[in-house]
Amino acid sequence: MGGGSAGGAQGRDRAPRRAGLRALAVDDEAPALEELLYLLRDDARVSHAEGAQGATEALRRLGRAVGEGHAADDGIDVVFLDISMPGLSGLDMAHLLAGFAAPPLIVFVTAHEDHAVRAFDLKAVDYLLKPIRRERFTESVRRVTEALAAASGPYAARMRPDVPDAAPAQSGVLGARSSAVGGSRLPVELGGVTRFVDVDDITHVEAHGDYARVHTRQGTGHLIRHSLAALEESWRPRGFVRIHRRYLVRLASIEELRLDGGSLSVRIGDRILAVSRRNARDLRDLLVQRANGGPRNGR
Known part of the structure; x- marks a missing residue:
């Protein structure tokens, strides 16, 4: 699979509602990518979501956006990144993104727990297990918005007034108080x-x-x-x-x-x-x- 165009998986973004999260979903399996994009586009805190069916395509997209900095009109705030992909894995891609001057936040998405420690060593904001539960996804977006709001620079200035309050933290998930x-x-x-x-x-x-x-x-x-x-x-x-x-x-x-x-x-x-x-x-x-x-x- 990996590396091809997301094509129909990307579909059309909904009309922009207000400034909010700009997300890129990356998964080599089309059904999984479709599901992730559906969850992103259905969340009021996400103003833009697009997909890439593989790390190579995602890096091309990010190379254009991230290289221009977070203030760029087509910048990406967060990447929801599958780990097990042919060719470049999600962990490989995360290593490459760490070299960008202004890398996006990363949420790993996987069916396995085996890579959790390494994922967090790479400073991932969260680690979602498949199949993704909606309440768990909601919690993950909350963590992303909080991380962006706490950051410095134009990213934070854009996020603070525009992103609605996220759902309360779910006890029992990674990141519980x-x-x-x-x-x-x-x-x-x-x-x-x-x-x-x-x-x-x-x-x-x-x-x-x-x-x-x-x-x-x-x-x-x-x-x-x-x-x-x-x-x-x-x-x-x-x-x-x-x-x-x-x-x-x-x-x-x-x-x-x-x-x-x-x-x-x-x-x-x-x-x-x-x-x-x-x-x-x-x-x-x-x-x-x-x-x-x-x-x-x-x-």
Whole structure:
């Protein structure tokens, strides 16, 4: 498929309503592209949406628009980008866009969760799973409009007065507000479905930039839009302790403390996690306190 003209997939844009998001949808599969364009054109916050059936065609379009800057009349604010495409993948295209002087925002769209961490490393605003649910799509557009409004320059000036308020944030999706981590259950999104994980089932959390991957007793890893620092602050009373800049662990989940050549590590299930020198003393003190019958939060 990839690389051909979107043709009928692009169709005609609706008559401009007012200044708003200008979006480019990229997918090598025509039905998926049609669906994405339908959702974009049906959203009041989107004033212009067009499609490209492959990365090569999309780059030609963006090379003209992005090269002129965000203030250009035919500029693109955001690219809704499929990841698995023949030839240049969505991740490849994102790398190329990063080299533009004023690249558009990126929302990855895919049927698989496997690329989530790499996608967010590329500073994607969001990661939509197929089949796309309308409420999840609405939330994604909200994130885009907020990111643009918070930016500096002509993009922000154009967006702030003209884009209507987006729908309230959906709890349980990537990007949920920090208050979501304060309860006993953590909302996460898996396969387009919002599920709730008991915090007491969480064994450790691994940092991924501004995101975190939550591991449970069942071995499941959920990617959430929270920093490790925010989780540490909220979950300290539940028995979680920072052992490394990358790891936050439940004290009760530590099965072994290992010392090898001066380096300290802990074992949780089949995972061996490094303990930084900065955190080593606090961890030892807490483990000794626990062994002597001290506070036993996070059972």
